[in-house]
Amino acid sequence: MTTDALSGITVAKSVDARGTACPGPLLEAKRAIGTINSGDVMEILSADEGTKQDIPKWCKKQGHEYLGSAEENGYFKVYMKKK
Amino acid sequence: MENLKEITMEKLLTELKTLKAKTDDMEDSRKDQLSIAIISGDMDKIMATMIVALAAAAMDSQVKLFFSFWAIGALRDPKKQGKGKNFISKMFGMMLPKGRNKLKLSKFNMLGMGPLMMKGLMKQQNVLSLDEMFKQAGELGIEITVCEMTMNLMGFKKEEMIDYPHLSYAGATTFIVDAGESSMQWMI
Numbered sequence: 001m002t003t004d005a006l007s008g009i010t011v012a013k014s015v016d017a018r019g020t021a022c023p024g025p026l027l028e029a030k031r032a033i034g035t036i037n038s039g040d041v042m043e044i045l046s047a048d049e050g051t052k053q054d055i056p057k058w059c060k061k062q063g064h065e066y067l068g069s070a071e072e073n074g075y076f077k078v079y080m081k082k083k
Numbered sequence: 084m085e086n087l088k089e090i091t092m093e094k095l096l097t098e099l100k101t102l103k104a105k106t107d108d109m110e111d112s113r114k115d116q117l118s119i120a121i122i123s124g125d126m127d128k129i130m131a132t133m134i135v136a137l138a139a140a141a142m143d144s145q146v147k148l149f150f151s152f153w154a155i156g157a158l159r160d161p162k163k164q165g166k167g168k169n170f171i172s173k174m175f176g177m178m179l180p181k182g183r184n185k186l187k188l189s190k191f192n193m194l195g196m197g198p199l200m201m202k203g204l205m206k207q208q209n210v211l212s213l214d215e216m217f218k219q220a221g222e223l224g225i226e227i228t229v230c231e232m233t234m235n236l237m238g239f240k241k242e243e244m245i246d247y248p249h250l251s252y253a254g255a256t257t258f259i260v261d262a263g264e265s266s267m268q269w270m271i
Contacts, residue, residue, distance in 0.1 A: 021209045022134065022210075023134055026141045030141040061142055062142070062143065
């Protein structure tokens with residue numbers, strides 16, 4: 001998805017993992033995914049560059065849909081939809 | 084001619100059946116599981132192990148860690164004391180690190196300066212501390228098996244090990260069996 005399309009998306013849960021390095025963001029995403037419903041969109045805020053590559057792989061394995069990422073000032077947001 | 088055709092077809096089907104059974108067996112025998120045998124007691128190697136183990140557990144892979152030799156030092160609880168040790172066991176106990184926060188670095192240890200600097204850096208870079216990693220590992224159901232033979236060899240006592248929710252004691256066979264059914268195996 002494009003950055004514009006991502007910014008207009010309704011997010012059911014926002015996970016702020018900016019205060020933690022690898023594998024922290026993944027652990028926080030795993031914990032949060034249990035709290036949302038199937039089809040809900042979750043965004044993960046991270047300052048750890050590896051997260052951008054790791055979350056899509058995690059989604060692929062778990063069957064969730066990876067939507068894309070958007071750069072912010074000093075961090076980025078990764079979007080995914082729960083299966 | 085007709086007869087021959089029938090026989091070959093039948094044979095072919097039987098062959099296919101056996102082959103399918105074999106592939107099914109292979110698929111079943113490899114679980115989504117990570118087995119790591121940890122022999123090193125260096126801070127960096129224990130850290131690498133825990134980071135990979137946590138990442139795997141976050142991906143819902145079953146994780147089984149087998150601690151042996153020098154790695155067992157990382158599982159000692161500094162607040163606990165083993166009872167009834169002989170002279171050699173006491174010496175081992177004194178010379179080996181007492182717990183995960185007393186581990187040395189495999190490089191740049193510099194008489195303990197290295198690990199201190201590393202811990203400072205980790206905090207600054209928001210990397211989980213070993214204490215936090217073990218806590219999360221427990222919550223994620225990561226299993227730790229301690230090598231019984233090393234325990235005896237080095238004179239460690241079970242009562243001086245950390246409180247960890249999924250801790251057990253076993254031998255090399257357990258690791259081999261676990262590793263054999265895992266899709267990922269490591270030794271460090």
